[in-house]
Amino acid sequence: MYLDKFEEKVLNGEYGEAKRLALRILVSIGEALGAERLIPVSHAHISGVSYFNIGDEGLEFLEDILAKGARSVVFTTANPHSIAIHGNYSKYYSSSIVEKQRRIVDILIRIGVAPNSFTCTPYKIRTPSYGEHVAWAESSAVIYANSVIGVYTNRESGISALMASIIGKTYCSGMHLHENRAPREYIVARVDVKTIALASILGLYIGENSKSIPLIDVNIPIENSVYREVVLRTLLASIATTSDLPLAVIKNVTPVGTYRTTTELRERIEVDAKELRTFTEEKCGSILFLGCPHMTHEEAEFILNMINFDEVSRLGIEKILIATPIQDGDKVYRRRGVEIEYIPGGCPVVSNLTPLRIDTLATIHGKAYHYLPLLSGSKSCILNIV
């Protein structure tokens, strides 16, 4: 890989051990992926914030890089933490777990992560401009950035995004190069996506069945921009759950000019309703989880206004838990007899829910549906209520 004089000095340790290690990791990954050079980035977004996911080894890695002098040199945001440090939930966890989760957040802020971030929707903290090159981890944010905003980012790992934050550059390969942003297969959805839940099961199906970047022809007959955005976000997050796709070109959504249109589409897949997994129609838990990816208060209140609360009660839902970006703050209130609770900066999907004795979480989001049983110890189901 070509390195300029400054980068060579960094690699020789002239700017400290943290920068040397960060650049060595980025160069090694870049060389393995065939990158010929590094590319400057304007925004890094880090995943791997929940103690339940990264464990003691991850915490030690962060301690070590901080001790070596790591500091962000570009604007940096980070993913949600677990709910172990949320005021209403810390009592369910041992003091050791709470302390270690706090420590992770503290280290990231000391390195330079924006303290008001801790969200899986970094574009709600700072929306990059069309054509900007960034280094984002968090699969749902990466696919949203490339496919909707027209931003250029690879699906960075949690660690490479942190290294990019320290260097201000990342390896220039994959999605940073226009020639690679080319759909290779054509997917036609023979179902109108009118709800977030339907976007979830369609997205999970597309992710499972795609072998390469798809061009998706899907009708989303929703005029309201708030609802439409949440539907798109959920569709893409679900695709990124069951695939490693950093980009899915959606007809009339993905900005023209940010992907190649001249390539031959080698396969055509048609999807209709009977191929999609079915929704749960009966009671499957007393808590409904919204906000995967995070929803702002404004978005969530809009969604709540669309929900038929008689139907919610029939399905046995007593509480709606909403994960939201940190600046939106705490809020608990009741609506039509159902408790509504916002969790800013946190995410139940990346939290061990066993101590809370939650057997099943109902949701409308494909990503939460997939990961809850694997990560939280809670079963999951998708309700087609909005």
Next chain:
Amino acid sequence: MHTEYCIDIPNIKVIGGSTEGEVLKLEVLSFLGDIDSKTGTVVSEDTGAVNNRIKDRILVVKKFRGSTVGVYVLYSLCRRGLAPRAIVSREPDPVVVAGIVLCNIVGVFRVPENIVELIRNGDRIRIEPFENGAKICIASNFSSK
């Protein structure tokens, strides 16, 4: 009965050097969610390899998916001595490549789809890189199939 045959494949990308070992084949893999980071055991049914341990195996993965936090899981497995010996697949997943680099294990990518299909669970394979490619030797134990 073991029968070994070798294929020279151009344009394969090898990270690290030569390796050999027993194959654990997975239909799909995300290190976060599909692998128990404490034990290195596969926990997801749809991987086709549930309840198998990945320690010292050569993982042949048909498709990667999901979380960018997988790098921390692979890193933790390495620190605990539970890592696979190598990871073999078609396209390199940047999240997995980052873990391979941090762990100093072998990665073999851009393997043609028909070769990935050819390799079966329980086979012993040997991978020897050469300039812009690699020799892959497969020894199948037919009596156990």
